[in-house]
Amino acid sequence: MKIAVTGKGGVGKTTLAGGLARLLAKQGFNVVAVDADPDANLASSLGIPEEEMAEVVPIADMKELIAERTGSKPGTFGSYFKMNPKVDDLPEALSKLHDGVRLLIMGTVKEGGGGCICPESVMLKALLQHLLIARKDMVILDMEAGLEHLGRGTAASVDAMIIVIEPGMRSVQTANTIRKLASDLLVPRVYVVINKVQDPEEAEIISRRLDGLPLLGSISFSPVVRRADIEGKSPYDLDSAFVEEVREIKDRLFAELGVEE
Ligand SMILES: Nc1ncnc2c1ncn2[C@@H]1O[C@H](COP(=O)(O)OP(=O)(O)O)[C@@H](O)[C@H]1O
Numbered sequence: 378m379k380i381a382v383t384g385k386g387g388v389g390k391t392t393l394a395g396g397l398a399r400l401l402a403k404q405g406f407n408v409v410a411v412d413a414d415p416d417a418n419l420a421s422s423l424g425i426p427e428e429e430m431a432e433v434v435p436i437a438d439m440k441e442l443i444a445e446r447t448g449s450k451p452g453t454f455g456s457y458f459k460m461n462p463k464v465d466d467l468p469e470a471l472s473k474l475h476d477g478v479r480l481l482i483m484g485t486v487k488e489g490g491g492g493c494i495c496p497e498s499v500m501l502k503a504l505l506q507h508l509l510i511a512r513k514d515m516v517i518l519d520m521e522a523g524l525e526h527l528g529r530g531t532a533a534s535v536d537a538m539i540i541v542i543e544p545g546m547r548s549v550q551t552a553n554t555i556r557k558l559a560s561d562l563l564v565p566r567v568y569v570v571i572n573k574v575q576d577p578e579e580a581e582i583i584s585r586r587l588d589g590l591p592l593l594g595s596i597s598f599s600p601v602v603r604r605a606d607i608e609g610k611s612p613y614d615l616d617s618a619f620v621e622e623v624r625e626i627k628d629r630l631f632a633e634l635g636v637e638e
C-alpha cells in the first residue's frame with residue numbers, strides 16, 4: 378500500500394505520517410517513510426534523535442551518487458544523462474532504519490525553471506517511481522501541499538492520498554484545491570483526516586463541509602503531541618490516545634482499500 382499525506386502547512390501531515398509509519402511497522406509491515414517535504418522533519422515525528430540525523434544528506438544533494446547513477450557530469454549544463462538511473466538498491470542503502478521504519482529524505486531540487494529536466498529531479502522521480510511501483514513495502518509519503526513531487530504517472534501509482542485538515546474553513550478550502558490537483562494527476566482515492574479537534578462538534582461541522590470527500594477519522598488536539606514536538610520526540614511513543622486514533626484511521630483506510638491484514 379502506498380499512501381501520500383498532504384495538506385496545508387502546519388496542519389499535522391508529518392505528525393500523522395510519522396504515527397502511521399510507526400504503527401504499521403509495529404504491526405509487522407515493511408515500512409518506508411519518505412520525507413518529500415522541502416522542510417524535512419519527518420525524522421523527529423518518527424522518534425529519530427536529532428543527533429542521529431545530523432549527518433544525513435538529502436538524496437537531492439548527493440551530487441556524486443546522482444552523477445554516477447545518471448551518467449551526468451556535475452556542473453555541466455545541458456549534457457546528456459540517463460533517464461532511468463539504477464535506484465533499486467537505494468531504499469536500503471540510503472535510508473535510516475528506526476523502530477522498523479526506513480526513512481528516506483528526498484530533499485529539494487532547484488530547477489532552472491521553464492520545465493528544465495535535471496539529473497537530480499530524474500533521480501528523485503526514478504526513486505519515487507521505484508518505491509511506488511516496484512516494491513511491496515508500505516510506503517508513506519510526507520508531502521507538501523503543492524504535490525510538486527508527484528508528477529503524472531507517479532501520482533497515479535499511490536493507492537490513496539490523505540489530506541489532513543484542521544477545523545476551519547481555510548483548511549477545507551485548501552483540501553478542495555488539493556483534491557482538484559489530485560484528480561488532475563489521477564490519484565485513485567482521496568480521503569480526509571481532521572486533526573487538532575478540540576470538541577466533537579467542530580469535527581461534525583467540518584465534515585459536513587467536505588463536499589463528498591470521505592473522512593477517515595479525526596485526531597484530537599493533544600498537549601502531549603505538541604509537547605512531543607517541542608522535545609523532538611515521537612507522539613507515537615508518548616501519547617497512547619493519539620496512537621489509538623491513528624489506529625482507527627489506519628483500520629478505516631485498510632477497510633476502504635480492501636487490504637487484508
Ligand atoms: N493533534 C495534535 N494536537 C496538538 N498539536 C498537534 C497535533 N497535530 C500536530 N500538532 C502540532 O502542530 C504542529 C505542526 O504539525 P506538523 O505535523 O509538523 O504539521 P505539517 O507537517 O502539516 O506542517 C507541530 O508543532 C505539531 O506538534
Ligand SMILES: [Mg+2]
Nearest residue numbers: 390391414418
Ligand atoms: Mg511537515
